[in-house]
Amino acid sequence: MIDPHTIAAVMTDLGEPPYRARQVYEALARGLAVDFEGMTSLPASLRRALAERLRPLSLEDMETLVAPRGSARKTLFATLDGHPVEAVLMTYAKRATVCVSTQVGCAVGCAFCASGRLGLRRDLTAEEMVDQVLHFARSLRDAGRRVTNVVFMGMGEPFHNYDETLRACRLLNDESGFNLAARSISVSTVGVVPGIDRLAEEPLQLNLAVSLHAATDELRDRLVPLNRTYRLDEVFAACARYVRRTHRKVLFEYVVLRGVNDTDEQAQMLAARVRPPHYHLNLIAYNETGGDGEFARPRADQLAALHARLEAAGVSCTVRRSPGAEIEAACGQLALREVETDPQP
Numbered sequence: 001m002i003d004p005h006t007i008a009a010v011m012t013d014l015g016e017p018p019y020r021a022r023q024v025y026e027a028l029a030r031g032l033a034v035d036f037e038g039m040t041s042l043p044a045s046l047r048r049a050l051a052e053r054l055r056p057l058s059l060e061d062m063e064t065l066v067a068p069r070g071s072a073r074k075t076l077f078a079t080l081d082g083h084p085v086e087a088v089l090m091t092y093a094k095r096a097t098v099c100v101s102t103q104v105g106c107a108v109g110c111a112f113c114a115s116g117r118l119g120l121r122r123d124l125t126a127e128e129m130v131d132q133v134l135h136f137a138r139s140l141r142d143a144g145r146r147v148t149n150v151v152f153m154g155m156g157e158p159f160h161n162y163d164e165t166l167r168a169c170r171l172l173n174d175e176s177g178f179n180l181a182a183r184s185i186s187v188s189t190v191g192v193v194p195g196i197d198r199l200a201e202e203p204l205q206l207n208l209a210v211s212l213h214a215a216t217d218e219l220r221d222r223l224v225p226l227n228r229t230y231r232l233d234e235v236f237a238a239c240a241r242y243v244r245r246t247h248r249k250v251l252f253e254y255v256v257l258r259g260v261n262d263t264d265e266q267a268q269m270l271a272a273r274v275r276p277p278h279y280h281l282n283l284i285a286y287n288e289t290g291g292d293g294e295f296a297r298p299r300a301d302q303l304a305a306l307h308a309r310l311e312a313a314g315v316s317c318t319v320r321r322s323p324g325a326e327i328e329a330a331c332g333q334l335a336l337r338e339v340e341t342d343p344q345p
């Protein structure tokens with residue numbers, strides 16, 4: 001993906017009229033072109049000149065894992081400077097959702113997360129984020145389908161790379177480009193309070209998701225180290241401000257770790273904090289990441305019991321089907337394997 005401003009600047013340098021820049025941008029963002037060679041509406045000399053100056057793809061796809069029933073695909077990419085990045089496509093009957101990474105690794109270091117074990121290598125650019133989506137848009141197009149939703153929920157903390165994440169949202173939403181409705185785009189944070197406040201002021205109607213994973217500060221300090229900076233009360237106060245400002249709901253994500261955060265105490269505190277009508281809770285069974293075995297995936301009956309307990313306490317709550325368990329779809333898992341096989345300095 002190339003930002004339309006960059007295309008326009010290069011076209012001006014080449015002495016081309018502005019409509020040529022629009023043609024190229026549309027071919028990339030709508031036509032999902034991967035090179036200039038196929039843009040046969042452009043003169044051959046211009047295609048050659050563009051190829052010398054611009055690279056349409058910012059990521060190279062290295063490996064794709066497909067879940068047995070084909071409902072999830074995970075692709076490991078390499079950035080042009082050699083960093084591993086992964087994204088997941090989850091297909092349902094009517095929806096096709098791409099889970100996008102915003103950073104190479106992550107500085108937050110959640111206790112159960114493979115991306116956290118990588119540490120932060122670097123922020124991704126908006127182009128690198130959009131290219132993860134366009135990659136899956138091409139494979140869906142071959143099957144007569146399209147990307148219906150994008151969630152910024154892969155490797156990285158989006159609000160630690162706020163400007164580029166929002167630029168990616170605007171590129172995806174651009175009517176003259178990829179044209180995905182803002183309401184179909186969700187940004188997920190682990191609770192970066194200034195980021196929640198900034199998002200509330202954005203003109204785009206994006207969805208906010210907050211990864212909770214624990215309902216008491218004591219447990220959350222252990223699972224999500226950023227909780228020592230932004231305490232649960234502060235996170236919930238920011239969510240309340242967000243709801244007041246935007247009149248939109250907040251989705252809370254809760255990765256269920258057997259025997260750790262599915263206890264009666266946690267369920268009780270969760271029910272007290274995540275109150276309808278503006279808050280909804282999504283329970284996600286932990287994907288075992290092949291790490292040191294500290295955490296375990298809950299059995300189906302344990303997950304169902306937690307769900308029932310929360311619903312009985314009045315929480316608006318769903319269990320997220322996780323089609324990716326068979327394809328190492330815990331965030332950062334595939335990239336971590338890549339780095340552990342081929343460590344970088």
Ligand code: SF4
Pocket residue numbers: 105106107108109110113114115116117154155156157190331
């Ligand atoms: S769960 Fe999210 S915020 Fe936590 S370490 Fe992993 S990528 Fe970072």
